[in-house]
Amino acid sequence: xxxxxxxxxxxxxxxxxxxxxxxxxxxxxxxxxxxxxxxxxxxxxxxxxxxxxxxxxxxxxxxxxxxxxxxxxxxxxxxxxxxxxxxxxxxxxxxxxxxxxxxxxxxxxxxxxxxxxxxxxxxxxxxxxxxxxxxxxxxxxxxxxxxxxxxxxxxxxxxxxxxxxxxxxxxxxxxxxxxxxxxxxxxxxxxxxxxxxxxxxxxxxxxxxxxxxxxxxxxxxxxxxxxxxxxxxxxxxxxxxxxxxxxxxxxxxxxxxxxxxxxxxxxxxxxxxxxxxxxxxxxxxxxxx
Numbered sequence: 001x002x003x004x005x006x007x008x009x010x011x012x013x014x015x016x017x018x019x020x021x022x023x024x025x026x027x028x029x030x031x032x033x034x035x036x037x038x039x040x041x042x043x044x045x046x047x048x049x050x051x052x053x054x055x056x057x058x059x060x061x062x063x064x065x066x067x068x069x070x071x072x073x074x075x076x077x078x079x080x081x082x083x084x085x086x087x088x089x090x091x092x093x094x095x096x097x098x099x100x101x102x103x104x105x106x107x108x109x110x111x112x113x114x115x116x117x118x119x120x121x122x123x124x125x126x127x128x129x130x131x132x133x134x135x136x137x138x139x140x141x142x143x144x145x146x147x148x149x150x151x152x153x154x155x156x157x158x159x160x161x162x163x164x165x166x167x168x169x170x171x172x173x174x175x176x177x178x179x180x181x182x183x184x185x186x187x188x189x190x191x192x193x194x195x196x197x198x199x200x201x202x203x204x205x206x207x208x209x210x211x212x213x214x215x216x217x218x219x220x221x222x223x224x225x226x227x228x229x230x231x232x233x234x235x236x237x238x239x240x241x242x243x244x245x246x247x248x249x250x251x252x253x254x255x256x257x258x259x260x261x262x263x264x265x266x267x268x269x270x271x272x273x274x275x276x277x278x279x280x281x282x283x284x285x286x287x288x289x
Contacts, residue, residue: 005030006045007085011092017043026055026178031095040097041079045090058178058194059089065177066091068152074145076165076175096173098166101138101226105161135227136276138164138172139255143273145174146219150212150269155181157210159218160196161225181210198231202261213263216272220258224251232259 005017014035021042022029030043044062046055066078080092142164149156156163157179165173179194195204201217204210224232232251251259256267256275267275 006088006090008043008045008082008090009085010082011043011080011090015041015092026058032092040095042093042095043090044093045084046088056089059091061180061182062176062178063089063091064182065154065180066093068154068182069149069177072145072148072152074141074171074173075149075177076173094167094173096165096175097168098170100162100166100175101164101172101222102161105225105229135223138226139223140273140276141172142174142219142223143255143269143276145172146215147268147270147273149174150215153183155183155210155212156215156218157181158195159215159222160199161222162196164222179210198233199225201263203263211263212268213266216255216258216266216269217260217263219269220255220272224254224259 008017012034015032016035017030017032019031020028021031027044027046030045032041032043033039034041044059046059063078063081066076069075070077076096077094078091079094082090082092084090146156146159154177156174156177158176159174163174163176165175167173195210195218197205199218199221201208201214204214208214221232232254255272258266258272260266
C-alpha cells in the first residue's frame with residue numbers, strides 16, 4: 001500500500017516508517033524499523049477519515065489498557081504514545097511478523113478451496129492438521145494471558161481471530177485493546193459497540209457490556225474456530241466428523257464449559273488455562289473438550 005508518511009511528533013528519528021500494513025475504518029497501521037537496532041515496530045494511528053470522538057477514545061483506551069499490560073509476554077507491548085503534526089494520536093507497538101490467527105485460518109481455507117492436485121490437497125490437509133495440533137498450545141497460552149489481563153483490571157471486549165497475533169517465535173499475542181474495559185481508575189467499558197458478533201457471548205449480543213465471562217466465551221469461540229473451521233454458531237459445516245448431537249455435547253464441555261450460554265456457568269480464564277496445561281491423561285482429553 002502506498003500512502004503519504006505522516007509526521008509523528010516525538011518519534012525518534014532513527015525509527016523510520018516503511019509501508020502501510022493494515023487499515024480500517026478507525027486506524028491505519030504502518031510498519032517501521034529502528035535503523036540502529038534493526039527492530040521492527042507497528043505504528044497505529046487514527047485514519048484521517050475516522051475523525052470522530054469514538055475513534056479517538058478507542059486509541060486512547062488501547063493505550064491505557066496496554067500500559068497496564070506492558071510486562072505481559074502474551075500481549076502486544078506499547079512503547080510510545082504521541083501525536084502527528086495535525087493532532088492525530090498514534091501508538092508505537094510491537095510488530096508481529098507471524099500475522100494473525102485470522103490470516104492463518106484464511107490461508108488454510110483458501111488452500112483447501114483452490115487445490116486441484118492430489119499433492120496440493122495433501123499439503124492443504126497437512127496445514128489444517130498443523131493448525132489443529134497447535135491449538136492446544138495456543139489455547140493454554142492465550143488463556144493464561146487473558147487471566148493476567150483480568151487480574152490487571154483489563155477486559156479485552158473483542159477477542160476474535162483477527163485480534164490474536166503471532167510473534168516471530170510463534171508465541172500468540174492478544175492485540176487490539178481498543179474496546180477494552182478498564183476496571184478501577186474511573187475507566188469503564190465503551191458499552192456494546194465494537195464486538196465481533198461471530199465470537200461474542202450471548203449476553204453481549206443482547207446488549208450487555210463486556211466482562212470477564214464474555215472474554216472467556218469469546219476466546220473459547222475463537223479457539224473453536226481454529227480447531228473446527230468455523231465459529232461455534234456458524235450454520236456452515238464444522239470441520240469435524242462428529243454427528244450434530246455429539247457436536248452439541250462437545251460445545252457444552254469445550255474448554256471446561258467456556259461456551260456456556262450462562263455467564264455464571266463459565267470458568268474463569270485461569271481455571272481454563274490450568275486445565276489445559278495439566279499433564280494428566282484426563283486433562284489431555286479435556287483439552288479437546
